[in-house]
Amino acid sequence: MLALIKIFVKLISNRYNIFMNPELLHEYIERISCLLDSEARMVGADLNLQPVQLNALNYINRSNRYSNTPQGVTEYLGLTKGTVSQTLSILESNGLIKKSPDKKDGRVVRLNVTAAGNKLLRKAIPSPSIRNTWEGLNEQDQSALVDGLKQLLLEMQKTNGMQAFGICGTCRFNSKRGEKKFFCELTQENLTLKDTELLCREHQSIEQETTPNVV
Amino acid sequence: MLALIKIFVKLISNRYNIFMNPELLHEYIERISCLLDSEARMVGADLNLQPVQLNALNYINRSNRYSNTPQGVTEYLGLTKGTVSQTLSILESNGLIKKSPDKKDGRVVRLNVTAAGNKLLRKAIPSPSIRNTWEGLNEQDQSALVDGLKQLLLEMQKTNGMQAFGICGTCRFNSKRGEKKFFCELTQENLTLKDTELLCREHQSIEQETTPNVV
């Protein structure tokens, strides 16, 4: 019954355009992507930052201690390491991030957002259009949208054979050890609540099972 | 009661990561955009086409008789007309589109996809990851996702003051005149069912009301 009502409401709201297909999904995604790029170019121009640089900066800000490296950025953005290396150099020379050598592995560079970088990020994210959209949606629609996108993201990552970045809350290696205590079965390390909210390169969905990078 | 069950299911499926916010939406959109770019680069490489060129080609294929011009592409992609002009030249020299002068207005160029362009589009769209995602979703989730994205798209277009491209089925200027007959109140022209499925520069949602471009 409820399903019937839903369909009826949909019929009215969309009028006679009731057919949905993957082409439509593609069209929406593609167009949103265009607009997002365009928006990023405008926001970036104000802040003297290119869209891709803003993306990289945001990732570094959101990444956990296993993931805040040039390689992590490379996988996240889906670009080549050479390209990313240049982007990071620019971010560093602008004083938005700081590079430091890893203590254990001499090949690895650690990336951290500076105070200036943080200030800049708070101005740019979330973008006005996304904030507006969010506020215009009721709670059900918010969840439906975010869940749908999450599915799409997972699928895209799977299809393209890419690492599925995510937070501990959805990771099969994570186990709860107390009120605000967590433990990563992969790295065998304790994690704080704050830790578990950051993005991880090693993230694997509960169903998923592949060979991890980290021992 | 049903709402309660829904929330419970969500709680389980997401485990303890139940908080949703615009930052999360931004993060998903941004990442999907990255992956889409990355995917477009791969698909494009196979077809000897840059991502932006594929986008433009797809738009031209999807645009109606009021919208298949360089200006239309410019608005759709959110780029400058100079940039788009170059992209279109490349598409034409590759034999994927054909430019022809408009019969009524000497300034306007009409763009049409050639047979070769069409063949290429059918190979590329919808992209594998989007098709896979689509097939993995049940009907409710499909609608929820598409509806959410539609809302996001509308909001982004509004926020950025951009023309809201869309099909007649959702346009306030469209009226039904028979089983498969339609009429555009803006251009005062009859439209076939096929016509009404194409994207239009002049599209305005039923609530929306601004000054149109066409007389």
Add this chain to the structure above:
DNA sequence: TAATATAGTTTCGATTCGAAACTATTTAAT
């Protein structure tokens, strides 16, 4: 008839991007 607006092109310089060659460090194999 002149001024202005619109559609589109061309040119230029800045930036992004991938490919490939490169250095340095770590891990695996012999």
Add this chain to the structure above:
DNA sequence: ATTAAATAGTTTCGAATCGAAACTATATTA
């Protein structure tokens, strides 16, 4: 222990995107 292979990151180069601005041509308005 020594060598080979793998990994992390940088540098260099050429191709492509992009916006800004100057430009041509046509249409509209004053």
